[in-house]
Amino acid sequence: xxxxxxxxxxxxxxxxxxxxxxxxxxxSRLSHTLRHPLIRPLAALALLLAIDFFVIPGFFRMEWxxxxxxGSLIDIVNRAAPLILTALGMxxxxxxxxxxxxxxxxVAISGTVIALLIGGNVEMHNGVPQYVSQIPMGWAIAAAxxxxxxxxxxxxxxxxxxxxxxxxxxxxxxxxxxGLAQLLTDGQIITVYYKPFFYLGSGYLFGLPFSLFIxxxxxxxxxxxxxxxxxxxFIQAVGINPVAARLAGIRTAALIFFVxxxxxxxxxxxxxxxxxxxxxxDANNAGLLLExxxxxxxxxxGTSLAGGKFSLVGSVIGALIIQTLTYxxxxxGVPPEVNMVVKSIVVFAVCLSQSPxxxxxxxxxxxxxxxxxx
Amino acid sequence: xxxxxxxxxxxxxxxLATVALLVLMFGMGSFAYTGFxxxxxxxxxxxxxxxxxxxxxxxxxxxxxxxxxxxVGSVLALxxxxxxxxxxxxxxxxxxxxxCVLLIGxxxxxxxxxxxxxxxxxxxxxxxxxxxxxxxxxxxxSINSITIDQPLYVELSQARLGILGAFIxxxxxxxxxxxxxxxxxxxxxxxxxxxxxIGGNEQSALLMGLPVGRTKVLxxxxxxxxxxxxxxxxxxxxxxGYGLHxxxxxxxxxxxxxxxxxxxxxxxxxxxxxxTGVLILGVIQTLxxxxxxxxxxxxxxxxxxxxxxxxxxxxxxxxxxxxxxSASPVSKAA
Numbered sequence: 001x002x003x004x005x006x007x008x009x010x011x012x013x014x015x016x017x018x019x020x021x022x023x024x025x026x027x028s029r030l031s032h033t034l035r036h037p038l039i040r041p042l043a044a045l046a047l048l049l050a051i052d053f054f055v056i057p058g059f060f061r062m063e064w065x066x067x068x069x070x071g072s073l074i075d076i077v078n079r080a081a082p083l084i085l086t087a088l089g090m091x092x093x094x095x096x097x098x099x100x101x102x103x104x105x106x107v108a109i110s111g112t113v114i115a116l117l118i119g120g121n122v123e124m125h126n127g128v129p130q131y132v133s134q135i136p137m138g139w140a141i142a143a144a145x146x147x148x149x150x151x152x153x154x155x156x157x158x159x160x161x162x163x164x165x166x167x168x169x170x171x172x173x174x175x176x177x178x179g180l181a182q183l184l185t186d187g188q189i190i191t192v193y194y195k196p197f198f199y200l201g202s203g204y205l206f207g208l209p210f211s212l213f214i215x216x217x218x219x220x221x222x223x224x225x226x227x228x229x230x231x232x233x234f235i236q237a238v239g240i241n242p243v244a245a246r247l248a249g250i251r252t253a254a255l256i257f258f259v260x261x262x263x264x265x266x267x268x269x270x271x272x273x274x275x276x277x278x279x280x281x282d283a284n285n286a287g288l289l290l291e292x293x294x295x296x297x298x299x300x301x302g303t304s305l306a307g308g309k310f311s312l313v314g315s316v317i318g319a320l321i322i323q324t325l326t327y328x329x330x331x332x333g334v335p336p337e338v339n340m341v342v343k344s345i346v347v348f349a350v351c352l353s354q355s356p357x358x359x360x361x362x363x364x365x366x367x368x369x370x371x372x373x374x
Numbered sequence: 375x376x377x378x379x380x381x382x383x384x385x386x387x388x389x390l391a392t393v394a395l396l397v398l399m400f401g402m403g404s405f406a407y408t409g410f411x412x413x414x415x416x417x418x419x420x421x422x423x424x425x426x427x428x429x430x431x432x433x434x435x436x437x438x439x440x441x442x443x444x445x446v447g448s449v450l451a452l453x454x455x456x457x458x459x460x461x462x463x464x465x466x467x468x469x470x471x472x473x474c475v476l477l478i479g480x481x482x483x484x485x486x487x488x489x490x491x492x493x494x495x496x497x498x499x500x501x502x503x504x505x506x507x508x509x510x511x512x513x514x515x516s517i518n519s520i521t522i523d524q525p526l527y528v529e530l531s532q533a534r535l536g537i538l539g540a541f542i543x544x545x546x547x548x549x550x551x552x553x554x555x556x557x558x559x560x561x562x563x564x565x566x567x568x569x570x571x572i573g574g575n576e577q578s579a580l581l582m583g584l585p586v587g588r589t590k591v592l593x594x595x596x597x598x599x600x601x602x603x604x605x606x607x608x609x610x611x612x613x614x615g616y617g618l619h620x621x622x623x624x625x626x627x628x629x630x631x632x633x634x635x636x637x638x639x640x641x642x643x644x645x646x647x648x649x650t651g652v653l654i655l656g657v658i659q660t661l662x663x664x665x666x667x668x669x670x671x672x673x674x675x676x677x678x679x680x681x682x683x684x685x686x687x688x689x690x691x692x693x694x695x696x697x698x699x700s701a702s703p704v705s706k707a708a
Contacts, residue, residue: 168638176678182671337513344506355493
């Protein structure tokens with residue numbers, strides 16, 4: 001370093017490699033922490049919450065009423081649960097270099113199946129209306145999940161076995177799946193009257209929304225599978241180089257097949273939550289554009305769309321960012337349609353910040369202006 | 375056997391299959407429903423789908439170059455919205471409005487193309503954000519539908535050009551001119567050859583010294599232009615601007631391109647095939663309309679099924695041909 005040849009400023013990469021090799025002094029440890037992949041999404045979420053703190057009165061206030069916890073934050077996590085679930089599935093698909101744009105259709109299908117099976121019968125018994133389900137709720141849930149898993153198997157078959165491009169393979173179900181759901185319901189919205197079913201989407205456990213526990217449960221299972229088994233490593237290997245992964249003895253096709261099944265299963269659970277929450281099945285609108293939100297959540301969380309690098313926690317944070325953003329926009333009295341503009345600008349910003357070319361350009365412009373000052 | 379194999383592997387095969395399917399579906403309709411077999415029904419396919427054809431033409435170029443453009447449907451909606459606003463609130467002359475929206479559409483596409491090329495972002499995600507942005511901008515102008523009562527627009531929407539005892543609308547003429555231009559561009563110009571080369575293999579195209587960056591930006595600009603032109607045709611058709619116009623059209627356009635025989639991995643296909651793809655989607659809808667008892671969701675199911683059949687056929691063909699588009703199972707995410 002002290003040779004006279006080295007007159008150029010040291011690049012950032014050199015700095016960071018030097019920092020990781022030598023015992024770290026405090027500032028570099030700080031910069032190391034700042035370079036942690038989760039810092040950016042967390043900072044974005046914190047910024048949003050800070051804005052909410054100033055803009056929305058009583059944003060952080062929580063109330064204990066009728067044995068439930070009430071408050072904006074609770075509301076946000078409750079509504080974010082379906083998105084968190086879909087984003088978790090999507091993360092693994094994207095980690096294998098794939099993409100699943102059929103999750104919205106799967107949400108519609110699973111919601112429709114469960115609403116049809118549980119049914120909306122109101123029967124009068126001695127002048128008292130009683131809500132009955134056509135078949136036991138457990139069976140109905142199993143059937144809806146079965147339908148979602150079938151969808152995933154279909155996607156997995158097309159991608160892993162036939163080798164179609166993921167976006168096209170899942171486009172087929174995206175177009176056809178909603179049609180199938182509409183066929184099942186005859187294009188109508190099916191209302192569900194069966195009380196116990198509502199618990200899924202709007203019930204409370206230990207004072208917290210039940211859907212939150214489902215989301216946390218799925219997250220824990222996936223996170224444990226990824227951390228404690230070799231599965232996470234395999235998925236990364238497939239995402240980084242599918243051919244090399246196959247040559248290294250990973251059963252690539254089977255892995256990809258099951259990743260798509262898992263993604264659809266997650267979407268299926270999200271469909272149950274959504275249809276339970278709105279107490280009906282709406283084949284036209286349930287889960288509409290959910291695939292885009294899920295992809296956005298995954299991207300926001302720092303998962304690379306090129307495959308290989310993924311972060312489950314990041315996707316959860318991404319989903320929370322999207323839901324907080326939506327909540328903020330609604331609460332500020334801005335027309336909800338503006339939401340789309342804001343979302344798109346966020347996507348552009350996130351994508352650009354991930355692009356090495358953009359960072360290079362930024363540094364050049366920024367560096368040039370810094371030199372002018374000197 | 376050998377002849378069968380070579381014809382299966384021949385580049386024309388999917389396009390031929392599409393034409394055969396189109397004739398078959400139309401024949402079935404003619405047998406099943408009285409009044410189906412007439413020139414006007416065929417021309418109505420064009421009248422109702424002129425805007426889709428124009429969008430699909432732009433999409434064909436994007437897909438040929440190995441990309442994808444999800445923003446076209448919302449650019450169409452934005453175009454109808456801006457046109458309606460400029461005409462109704464600012465009373466601009468119609469030709470100026472049309473020129474203006476075409477320019478906006480092209481710039482929108484070019485910007486996305488620049489992001490995709492210069493910052494190496496994925497086409498899928500950039501155009502997805504573009505889709506959000508364009509739809510959102512529609513609602514910034516107005517949440518409600520704006521009716522257009524400008525005389526020229528009204529006149530164009532009602533104009534009927536006679537042809538062999540039947541009629542077509544001016545939109546069809548514009549769409550056909552656009553198709554002719556696109557066929558010329560794709561198959562007889564340097565630009566077209568560069569598009570095919572980039573779709574075939576971008577690295578090779580770069581090494582051959584083709585202007586990869588310029589071509590990619592131009593392809594997206596062209597797609598944006600087509601989407602805006604489709605928006606103009608759509609506003610002749612609907613005489614209104616609305617943020618919900620043409621929702622999901624990007625998927626119809628992609629479906630039309632795929633059914634028309636263009637390989638989604640890029641580099642291979644015909645622009646003319648896109649016309650047959652659009653006509654097949656149109657025939658499905660006409661069949662459903664003639665039947666009366668079939669509901670609209672059958673359109674989605676049939677399109678999904680057709681997409682499946684064509685994708686699998688493409689895949690099997692490319693596997694037997696060995697060379698073209700034989701991508702690995704997980705080659706491209708977008």
